[in-house]
Amino acid sequence: MPMTSKPLKILYVCSEVSPLVKTGGLGDVSYALPRTLRSLGHDVRVAMPCYGTIPFEVRGAQVAMCIADMGWTTAYGALRQTHVPGTSVPLYLVEHDGYFDRPNPYGGPEGEYWDNVERFSFFNLALLDGIANTGWTPDLVHCHDWHAALIPAHIKTRLARHPVWGGMPTLFTIHNLGYQGRYAGGMFPKTGLSWEYFTPEHLEFYAGINLMKAGIVFADALSTVSRRYAVEIQTPEYGHGLDGVLRTRAKDLYGIVNGVDYDKWNPACDPRIAATFTADAVEGKVVCKSDLQRHCDFPKSQAPLFGMVSRLTWQKGIDLLVDMIDAMLEQDVQLVVLGNGDAYYQDRMAQSARRHPKRMRLFLGYDDVLAHRIYAGSDFFLMPSHTEPCGLSQLYSLAYGTLPIVRRTGGLADTVQPVTRANLARNKATGFAFSAATATALSSAVNRAIALYDDKKTLAQMRRAAMLEDFSWKHSSQEYERLYRKVVRKHVS
Numbered sequence: 001m002p003m004t005s006k007p008l009k010i011l012y013v014c015s016e017v018s019p020l021v022k023t024g025g026l027g028d029v030s031y032a033l034p035r036t037l038r039s040l041g042h043d044v045r046v047a048m049p050c051y052g053t054i055p056f057e058v059r060g061a062q063v064a065m066c067i068a069d070m071g072w073t074t075a076y077g078a079l080r081q082t083h084v085p086g087t088s089v090p091l092y093l094v095e096h097d098g099y100f101d102r103p104n105p106y107g108g109p110e111g112e113y114w115d116n117v118e119r120f121s122f123f124n125l126a127l128l129d130g131i132a133n134t135g136w137t138p139d140l141v142h143c144h145d146w147h148a149a150l151i152p153a154h155i156k157t158r159l160a161r162h163p164v165w166g167g168m169p170t171l172f173t174i175h176n177l178g179y180q181g182r183y184a185g186g187m188f189p190k191t192g193l194s195w196e197y198f199t200p201e202h203l204e205f206y207a208g209i210n211l212m213k214a215g216i217v218f219a220d221a222l223s224t225v226s227r228r229y230a231v232e233i234q235t236p237e238y239g240h241g242l243d244g245v246l247r248t249r250a251k252d253l254y255g256i257v258n259g260v261d262y263d264k265w266n267p268a269c270d271p272r273i274a275a276t277f278t279a280d281a282v283e284g285k286v287v288c289k290s291d292l293q294r295h296c297d298f299p300k301s302q303a304p305l306f307g308m309v310s311r312l313t314w315q316k317g318i319d320l321l322v323d324m325i326d327a328m329l330e331q332d333v334q335l336v337v338l339g340n341g342d343a344y345y346q347d348r349m350a351q352s353a354r355r356h357p358k359r360m361r362l363f364l365g366y367d368d369v370l371a372h373r374i375y376a377g378s379d380f381f382l383m384p385s386h387t388e389p390c391g392l393s394q395l396y397s398l399a400y401g402t403l404p405i406v407r408r409t410g411g412l413a414d415t416v417q418p419v420t421r422a423n424l425a426r427n428k429a430t431g432f433a434f435s436a437a438t439a440t441a442l443s444s445a446v447n448r449a450i451a452l453y454d455d456k457k458t459l460a461q462m463r464r465a466a467m468l469e470d471f472s473w474k475h476s477s478q479e480y481e482r483l484y485r486k487v488v489r490k491h492v493s
Contacts, residue, residue: 008484009043010034011131011138015120015147017046019085020054021105025258025392026144026175029225032261033480035087036473040481045136046084049123050093052101058082059093064133066094066126070192075099075122079130094126117183117211118190124150125192132164140169140484146181148172149215150191153203156218157193169491171483172219174212176389177233177240178315181211205241216245221487222253223480225390226411230255238387254483257414258390259473265375265396267467272372277401279467282460285376285401292377295370296336296361304453305334306446307378307402309371309393312341312349317384317407322348323439328446329356336378338363338370375400379459380432380449384442388412394431395471401463404431405445415471419448424458430466 012034018027034044050059060082068075077096084091094100099119107113128151131138143151152170159165185208188198198204203214216222224230230253232238234246246253267285268278274291277284289305298305310316322345329335329352337349337360346364353362363370375381381397381404390411394404398415406412417423418433432449434441452458 005485007041007043008140008481008488009136009138010037010045010484011141012044012046012144013124013127013141013148013151014046014048014144016105017048017084017091020058021048021051023105025390028261028392029175029258030144031084031087032259032473033477034084034089036259036477037480038087038089040477042481045090045092045138047092047094047127047131049100049105049119050080050095051105052097053103054093058085059095060091062095063092064130066096066130068122068125068129068192070118070121070125070190071194072189075126077122077126077130079127079134081134092127092131094123094130096122096126099123116181117187117209120147120181120211121150121191124148125154127151128154128159128165132162137164138168139488140171142171142173142484143215143219144173145175146179146211146215149181149211149213150193151215152218152220153191153193153197153214157197167491169487170219171221171223171487172215174216174222174224174233174389177212177224177238177242178387180213180240180242183209183211185209210242213242213245216242216249220252220491221483222246222249223483224253224255226257226414227255228413229389229410232387232410255414256476256479256483257411257471258392258395259476260392260395260399260471262399262472265399267376267400270372270376272369273376274373279401279464282401282463285463288373288376289379290377292336292373293334295373296334298334298361299358301332301334303332303334304379304450305336305377306380306382307374307397308335308337308339308382309374310337310339310383312339312345314342314345315386316341317386317437317442318342318345318349320384320437320439320442321382322352324443324446325349325352325360326355327443329359331450333359333450335360336363336374337361338365338367338374340364340366375402378402379453380405380446382446383407383412384434385409385412386437391415398430398466398469398471401467403449403462403466405442405449406431406433407437407442408433408435415469417465419452419462424461427461427465429462430469431462
């Protein structure tokens with residue numbers, strides 16, 4: 001793509017980057033988006049904490065000291081520079097063993113770490129101090145989720161006259177509004193901000209503090225990970241108490257769908273699956289289905305095979321599934337589920353699997369190879385989420401010709417074209433959708449899929465349409481590029 005103007009220098013700040021640290025979709029996004037933007041000619045550099053789980057041999061050299069003046073105390077660390085593994089993207093790691101040399105990034109089995117406010121406040125302030133000492137100055141800082149939300153606040157307040165950070169444009173991206181960084185009001189000094197910002201207009205939130213709110217209030221522009229979700233989070237149902245403040249920023253809020261790394265999720269060249277296939281040569285998908293059936297110890301059958309790769313939590317709609325799963329399995333179908341989550345839902349799913357051993361298999365945990373086999377070998381993919389800011393699983397299933405069954409929310413509504421006469425006539429139908437968050441509505445969608453399964457011509461047409469969808473990062477990164485330029489121009493003018 002030809003550059004319409006000079007390349008941008010972008011500091012991309014996040015709490016995790018795959019493959020070094022990954023607890024969810026943020027890690028995948030933080031790997032793929034900077035790499036794609038860099039391929040467009042931009043000088044993108046990623047920054048994250050130097051967690052103890054990152055191997056020492058890949059941490060790179062120390063390039064600057066970091067001093068974080070948090071008001072109530074001053075903490076010292078180091079800034080290291082390396083590269084995101086497998087890419088040319090520079091990676092800055094903020095090092096402080098006391099804060100980050102722990103077995104997990106956010107907490108353990110007992111809950112999140114008690115000092116997370118202090119840890120990520122240090123990360124934000126130390127990073128700004130360290131980058132200012134490297135000699136490299138970005139055109140814009142792109143911050144992600146509550147872990148980096150204090151950066152726009154510091155730039156607009158205590159660093160407003162700083163020679164590097166004064167007037168610096170910022171973009172704040174919300175990946176999941178359900179995780180906000182909410183803490184007791186007495187911890188406010190640990191943010192490093194003046195008490196004058198402990199108000200309802202700033203960080204105060206029902207007598208406590210809300211770090212996500214800092215990014216929403218102080219950033220020059222906001223984005224989230226789908227167009228639908230950008231609208232949903234401005235409503236009480238999805239706003240998690242922040243819908244009011246988001247409505248005040250509506251003109252600055254943009255929705256950009258996450259992309260797919262087709263180098264990894266591509267049935268034409270996937271080494272993890274039994275046979276490769278394409279939209280024009282789908283024979284390999286039959287081989288993949290037989291392979292998955294063998295792995296699940298299912299009897300050989302032409303029955304429709306449903307797959308699911310998910311956290312077993314309420315957010316993912318598992319409550320809807322467990323309430324209709326036995327009725328579903330009384331039909332001639334097969335179901336394989338990979339994931340873990342809440343003990344209650346794990347138990348309910350395990351009970352159903354025991355009641356229907358020839359039709360359901362549950363694999364607790366996560367297995368990347370098995371996930372690929374499920375996407376490739378299933379006929380349909382279940383994703384009945386209550387909320388889904390963007391979703392990646394439905395994008396993976398589309399790529400493998402596995403038709404998703406989704407609730408119309410967030411990114412699921414933006415990316416799955418449901419079966420309608422109009423969509424079928426335009427050869428655009430790629431899945432099944434339902435609106436009401438009920439087991440009955442999910443059951444109806446599943447039954448529609450079962451009925452369509454016998455219509456092999458329409459099934460083949462939908463599979464081909466699904467596999468021809470293009471949700472590559474190229475498109476999403478170009479939208480981000482346009483937004484970056486808009487924010488920078490706004491600041492210059």
